[in-house]
Each structure stands twice: as C-alpha cells, then as structure tokens.
C-alpha cells in the first residue's frame with residue numbers, strides 16, 4: 114500500500130533513543146508517494162508506575178488499527194521482574210498472534226565477533242511465538258513455605274507447530290542454500306518433541322528441495338560457536354528460540370545489531386518489530402546505544418509490508434556503515450542514525 | 460574408605476574406548492592400599508535391542524551396592540530418540556536422586572577455544588538434576604491428528620530447589636572468588652522463577668561472604684561467549700543447566716574435556732560420573748575419541764569419595780598433557796590414556 118500507519122512504542126531506557134533513529138531512517142528511505150503516519154504510545158515502566166497499567170483491552174483496540182508496530186525496549190529495574198514482560202511484551206505477542214518470531218543473524222564484514230577466525234554467519238531463526246513454556250500456564254501451591262511446588266506448563270499444539278514449521282520451510286525454500294534445521298530437545302521433552310519432529314517430517318515431504326536436519330538445543334549452542342556456517346534457517350520452540358537467538362546475536366556482531374520481527378503472517382493483526390536488546394538502563398540517555406538493531410528491525414518491518422527495495426537499501430546502509438566504523442571515531446546514537454539516513458536517502 | 464567398589468557402564472559408541480582409559484588412569488593413581496573392585500554392566504543400545512530392557516528394578520538393586528558408577532556414553536541412532544535417555548540415563552539420575560549435576564568448566568593452558576583472545580575460564584555449573592522439565596510430567600492428546608496437544612510440565616519444589624541452591628552456595632563459599640550466579644528465566648517463567656529467586660535470596664543471607672548475581676538464561680549464553688570470566692559458580696535449573704553446560708564445554712576446550720558428576724551428596728545412593736559428550740557413533744571404534752573428559756570425570760569421582768589428592772593428581776596430569784599436545788603428533792585414545800596413567804603414577 115502507498116501509506117504506512119505506524120504505532121511507535123519507544124518504551125524504557127535506550128528505547129527512546131534508538132526508536133528516534135529508526136524513524137529517522139524510515140522517513141529518509143520511503144519514496145515521496147508513500148505517506149508515513151506515526152502515533153506514539155507511552156507504554157512501559159513510567160506508565161506502569163503512574164497508572165498500574167501495562168496494556169489494556171482499549172490499548173489493544175487502538176494498536177490494532179495500525180499497519181505495524183515499532184518498539185524500542187520495555188523494562189526497568191524499578192518494576193518487578195515479569196510484570197512488564199508478561200503484562201506488556203508477551204501480552205502483545207499473544208493478543209496479536211505473533212506466531213512467527215523472526216530473528217536473522219548475519220555477521221557483516223568488519224563487524225567484531227567473540228569467535229576466533231571470523232566465521233561465515235548468515236542464518237535466520239524462526240522462533241515460535243505463541244506457545245511452548247511462554248503461555249503462562251502453570252502455578253504455585255504452598256507459596257513461600259518449605260512445601261511450595263511451582264509448575265510451568267509448555268503447551269504445544271499441532272496447529273501452532275505446523276503453521277510455524279510451514280513458514281520456516283517456505284523461508285528455507287526461498288534461500289539459496291535451502292536448508293532447514295529443527296532445534297528441540299526431543300530426547301527428553303518427548304511429548305512436545307515428538308509433536309515437533311512429526312510435524313516437521315510431514316511438512317518436509319512437501320519441500321523435497323529443502324535439506325533438513327535435527328539438532329538438540331544443547332548441541333545447537335555448541336555449533337553456534339564452533340560451526341555457525343552450518344545453519345541456514347532454524348525453526349524452534351519459543352523458549353529454545355529465545356535462548357539461541359541471544360547466543361546467535363552475540364556471535365554475529367552483538368545485540369547492538371540484532372533485529373527481530375514478531376510477525377502475524379496472515380496480517381489479521383499488526384506485526385511488531387523490535388531490537389533483540391533490552392532497555393539497558395545503565396547507558397540510557399547518554400547517546401551510547403547503537404541504533405543499528407532498531408534500524409534493521411525497520412527493514413524487517415518494510416519487508417513485511419511489501420517494501421522490499423527500501424528494506425534492502427536499509428540493510429545495505431547498515432552493512433556499509435558497520436564496515437566503515439573501524440575507521441571512524443566513536444559516534445553517538447544520533448550520529449549513527451544521521452549517517453544511515455544519509456545513506457538510504459542518497 | 461580404603462576400597463572402591465565401582466560399577467562400570469561403558470555403554471555405546473566411544474563409551475567403551477574412553478571408559479577403558481578412565482579405568483587405566485584410575486588404577487594408576489590409586490595408592491597400593493586402596494583396593495579397587497570393578498564390575499562391568501552392559502546397559503545401552505545392544506542390551507535394549509537384545510532384551511527390550513533399558514534399566515530394570517533388579518538392575519537398580521545391583522547398582523545400588525556400589526560406591527560409585529563410571530559411565531562412558533549411552534545412545535545409538537538405531538534406538539528411537541528418548542528411549543535410552545528417558546529409560547536409562549534419566550531413570551538412573553532420578554532413581555538414585557542425583558540432584559547435584561556438577562559440571563566444571565576450565566580453559567586449560569594451550570587448549571583451543573572457539574573464542575578469540577584466549578579468555579580466562581574457570582567456573583563450575585551446579586545443575587539441578589531431578590526436577591524441572593526433566594520429570595517426564597506432561598502428555599499428549601489426539602496424537603497424530605491436526606488437533607494434537609502435547610504438554611511438558613516443569614515441576615519445581617522448594618525442597619528440591621533449596622538443597623541444590625545450598626550445595627551451590629557451599630561450593631561458592633569454598634572457592635577463592637566466592638561468587639554465585641543464579642541463571643533462570645524468572646521474567647517469563649514466573650512461577651518457577653519466583654520459587655528459585657526467593658529460595659536463592661533466602662539462602663544467600665546465610666552466606667554473607669558470597670557475592671550473588673542473577674542472569675536470565677538467554678543473557679547467560681551471551682556472557683559465556685563475551686565475558687566467561689565473570690562466572691565462578693552458577694546454579695540453575697535442569698534444562699537451563701543442560702543447555703549452558705554444553706555451551707560452556709564448547710568455549711572451554713570442547714566436549715572432549717568436559718566432565719560431569721551426577722551426585723547424591725548425602726551418599727544414600729551411588730553417584731554417577733560421566734563425560735558430557737555422547738556416544739559419537741561416527742568415530743566409534745577408531746581410537747579417535749579423547750578420553751580426557753572421562754579421565755576428568757574419574758577425578759570428580761575420586762573427590763566425591765574423599766580421595767582429594769588423587770583427584771588433583773589426575774587434573775594436573777590432564778592439564779599438563781593438554782598443554783603439551785600442540786607439540787605432539789596426534790595420538791590415539793589409548794595413547795592419551797597411557798600418557799595420563801604414566802603421569803599420575805609418576
């Protein structure tokens with residue numbers, strides 16, 4: 114479409130700073146005839162402290178009217194662990210059925226990695242976003258006593274697994290290497306593991322060109338540091354995806370450049386794009402945060418809305434900027450944003 | 460005690476080869492007056508195929524009579540995923556209440572790591588071994604249909620969490636740096652997370668000298684590759700421990716040198732010691748496996764039984780051998796075992 118109606122949620126900590134740069138680059142890359150409308154929302158720690166609210170039904174109704182959502186970061190040490198995560202971030206993913214959590218990992222030229230020998234890294238993780246141990250099922254009895262029992266229930270449905278596995282096969286089919294790896298722990302979590310494995314093997318029959326592979330999650334962390342080049346597309350459960358995408362970000366340039374999309378592929382609801390990093394309160398307000406992860410999340414957003422050429426321009430700009438950084442004096446958040454905006458506009 | 464009555468389970472694949480070297484080094488290190496008795500058991504894929512059995516009640520009764528168990532590796536592609544894991548390995552851990560799963564990570568001088576810059580790595584993970592998502596709770600309905608639902612239930616008790624947290628605090632207190640990090644995901648798995656966090660904070664009051672720290676499991680994987688030196692002792696849940704100890708092994712010299720103990724600290728049941736690696740059927744029978752992980756597991760076994768000096772001699776020998784390896788031609792499994800036996804005997 115020739116207009117983008119965007120909900121913007123800067124959030125907490127560095128969220129404010131990085132989102133400003135994301136929007137700067139977005140405005141610069143869009144052709145004149147694409148109208149960009151943005152509306153900012155004040156979700157996060159401040160609103161929680163002021164009102165006790167994290168995300169109301171009325172908020173969801175408002176957000177639903179947008180084409181997409183750009184989020185900076187939500188979370189602050191002043192809020193008890195879990196309140197904003199479950200009450201805002203996960204609530205939004207579940208309410209808007211963001212079942213494809215897309216997290217690409219690409220080690221760009223010139224970017225530092227903790228791994229020796231600058232390995233080739235270019236894969237994408239398709240993390241399930243609405244099931245597994247993230248559903249909030251479970252509970253506590255005899256809380257605070259020596260007889261407390263706390264449970265967490267991982268819920269996995271054929272419906273939920275199949276749709277994300279299909280999405281991953283389609284993505285693998287569209288990539289040059291056409292390889293898809295299922296990551297799970299089917300030798301221990303045998304109920305969920307068998308469901309994932311059976312669905313994966315069944316859908317695989319429809320994609321004879323895609324090479325398939327299975328790795329236990331523990332072994333996957335080994336390969337991510339010893340042989341990341343073996344991965345092309347990975348599909349995995351919500352919790353395993355959470356864990357391995359942080360590791361994937363660390364080895365492919367750090368969370369300063371790791372983008373993600375919480376995608377509702379059928380577009381029944383707006384998808385949400387956010388950097389993998391958190392609100393980093395320790396460096397907030399100092400212009401030290403790298404906005405690249407947010408800018409790359411804007412590229413994912415554009416691709417989701419069908420603006421592929423603009424997405425590619427952003428990715429090329431970030432890549433060129435990172436390649437040049439070694440030679441540049443350290444720059445602030447907004448200086449990096451300015452440089453990227455100039456590149457995509459040029 | 461002046462005698463060791465050891466159950467030996469070589470198991471599958473390279474298990475046979477590495478256990479032979481572990482026993483060689485054990486015999487060499489023990490003083491003349493310590494009597495070593497070993498009895499070998501044929502658990503694993505072969506027995507499963509022959510009898511359909513993995514571990515019977517009668518087997519458990521037999522094993523129970525030993526002071527400790529040394530295991531090589533269990534698992535073979537000819538056996539469906541989960542059968543030997545749940546039916547043997549986990550069954551044994553649960554039956555013998557191996558609630559402290561101890562996994563030290565130390566990057567020894569001269570040992571290759573996938574990380575750039577040869578960081579300092581010397582920490583130990585205390586992984587809970589009898590709860591969490593490993594209990595086998597959960598199930599499947601409408602199996603094989605489009606309406607299948609599979610659940611996995613993580614079970615966490617104050618009793619189970621407290622005893623492993625206490626063990627970890629005691630270990631941290633006994634180390635020079637006296638630092639203990641809790642790894643969990645308490646912002647999402649809030650029921651189990653709050654139990655772990657509350658118990659951890661409560662026990663911490665009894666250990667004022669121990670510095671404490673909390674990290675989400677996803678962030679922990681980042682630190683393991685960017686700043687592993689920050690860790691001294693880590694205590695964590697069964698599944699998180701499984702995942703981060705494979706990564707820890709990868710960064711600190713690989714699973715060829717990663718040892719583990721499945722410990723029942725009160726000695727109501729024999730503890731079991733095993734390398735972190737699996738049966739590696741692709742290299743089995745070729746003398747290619749590194750027995751160091753098994754030999755280091757023998758050192759953990761000796762320390763558990765109170766033979767501290769002998770444990771230290773083994774660790775020093777492995778360390779010296781690894782430091783020398785760069786200068787040596789590639790050696791076979793038994794050549795490495797011979798070299799280690801000669802060192803500990805000398």
Ligand SMILES: CC(C)[C@H](C(=O)O)[C@@H](O)C(=O)O
Pocket residue numbers: 198199202203355389646647677
């Ligand atoms: C903040 C938290 C709820 C979230 C998650 O666990 O999904 C984060 O770690 C992420 O990966 O987006």
Ligand SMILES: CC(C)[C@H](C(=O)O)[C@@H](O)C(=O)O
Pocket residue numbers: 300301331544545548549701735
């Ligand atoms: C083989 C499997 C059951 C086991 C586990 O998950 O505990 C292994 O990965 C380990 O870490 O010892």
